[in-house]
Amino acid sequence: MAVATARSKINNPRLCHLVIDEIHNYPQILSFLSAKVKEAAKFGLSFLISSHLLIDMRMLLPNLKASGGSFILIGGTSKENLKFSSS
Numbered sequence: 053m054a055v056a057t058a059r060s061k062i063n064n065p066r067l068c069h070l071v072i073d074e075i076h077n078y079p080q081i082l083s084f085l086s087a088k089v090k091e092a093a094k095f096g097l098s099f100l101i102s103s104h105l106l107i108d109m110r111m112l113l114p115n116l117k118a119s120g121g122s123f124i125l126i127g128g129t130s131k132e133n134l135k136f137s138s139s
Contacts, residue, residue, distance in 0.1 A: 071100045076108030086112045090119040107132065 075082055089099065089112065099121070103109050109116075 067096050067098050069098045069100060073102045074104075075101050075112070076103055076105075082109065082112055086115050089115045089121070093119065105130070105132065 072078075072081070072085075075085075085099070092099065101109070101112075101116075106113065
């Protein structure tokens with residue numbers, strides 16, 4: 053819906069950014085996105101996803117990595133996040 057809305061309001065849209073905070077609280081969305089995230093870039097969709105623990109997004113991370121997604125681990129992160137992001 054975000055992409056369709058952006059496309060209808062902007063004449064020559066380049067990229068639509070979808071911001072999702074604490075995605076692990078929405079398992080249905082997490083499951084849906086894990087199947088779609090690899091194809092999102094070719095439709096002009098970019099995600100900004102936040103979570104306290106990377107392990108909470110374990111079903112999404114393999115496809116996010118395969119799509120060329122980037123991770124930002126903010127200061128004070130746990131050792132578990134560092135280990136999980138490098139695996």
